[in-house]
Amino acid sequence: MDGKPKAGVSMTSTWLRKHRLIYAGATRHPFILSIRDGTVDLSAFKRWLGQDYIFVRAFVPFVASVLIKAWKNSDHESGDIELVLSGVAALNDEIEWFKQEASKWGVELSGVVPEKTTRDYCRFLEDLMSPDVDYAVAMTAFWAIEAVYQESFAHCLEEGSKTPPELQEACQRWGNDGFGQYCSSLRNIADRELEKSASDGGPLVKVSEDMVTKAEVEFQRVLEYEVQFWNMSHGSPGRSAP
Numbered sequence: 001m002d003g004k005p006k007a008g009v010s011m012t013s014t015w016l017r018k019h020r021l022i023y024a025g026a027t028r029h030p031f032i033l034s035i036r037d038g039t040v041d042l043s044a045f046k047r048w049l050g051q052d053y054i055f056v057r058a059f060v061p062f063v064a065s066v067l068i069k070a071w072k073n074s075d076h077e078s079g080d081i082e083l084v085l086s087g088v089a090a091l092n093d094e095i096e097w098f099k100q101e102a103s104k105w106g107v108e109l110s111g112v113v114p115e116k117t118t119r120d121y122c123r124f125l126e127d128l129m130s131p132d133v134d135y136a137v138a139m140t141a142f143w144a145i146e147a148v149y150q151e152s153f154a155h156c157l158e159e160g161s162k163t164p165p166e167l168q169e170a171c172q173r174w175g176n177d178g179f180g181q182y183c184s185s186l187r188n189i190a191d192r193e194l195e196k197s198a199s200d201g202g203p204l205v206k207v208s209e210d211m212v213t214k215a216e217v218e219f220q221r222v223l224e225y226e227v228q229f230w231n232m233s234h235g236s237p238g239r240s241a242p
């Protein structure tokens with residue numbers, strides 16, 4: 001495999017097929033399946049809530065770093081800046097939602113201690129904020145992070161699911177169609193940027209190939225972190241100690 005997709009097949013489609021096992025591990029995790037079938041352990045849900053609040057607070061500066069890369073790299077007519085800015089605005093609402101949800105469930109957010117998995121995932125985001133990280137690479141990671149939540153929570157809202165009513169609002173937050181369209185737009189930008197690199201035939205061809213390889217590696221790492229994050233929330237074996 002030379003890292004290039006077949007004609008007419010996007011890079012992200014190629015990777016989704018190639019890494020389908022880990023992608024399914026992230027989007028059909030036992031924690032998500034337990035929400036969907038109504039057997040979820042509420043202490044696991046509360047653990048997820050507290051840890052994800054910490055993650056989301058670290059996600060804001062990451063998305064802001066993508067906004068800066070969009071401003072530096074994209075054609076200002078492309079709509080990339082507006083899209084990423086809408087993501088920052090949505091995260092502002094999301095942080096307020098976490099606070100309200102935490103008080104509903106009696107979770108004291110100021111007392112939540114980040115577990116190792118959360119710390120590692122936040123550190124990964126921090127590394128991606130570096131100006132040395134290409135726009136295509138950061139956008140690929142951004143899309144993958146959002147897409148895992150979208151696919152996971154949308155699964156809990158499908159017909160036949162037995163998601164408890166008190167968890168449906170959480171599932172709606174990421175599982176709604178609007179968020180699905182937002183994820184598709186992020187994916188299109190990632191594909192456009194990756195294709196620019198893949199088709200670069202000039203003296204920078206090696207640099208471009210390295211960038212596509214790096215994006216694929218970060219895509220896989222996001223999926224691995226997402227699985228670990230669900231494992232930690234679910235209290236699965238192998239869960240890392242704080």
Ligand SMILES: Cc1ncc(CN)c(N)n1
Nearest residue numbers: 052055056145146149229
């Ligand atoms: C761990 C994780 N991954 C993704 C998302 C969606 N922004 C989130 N809130 N938390």
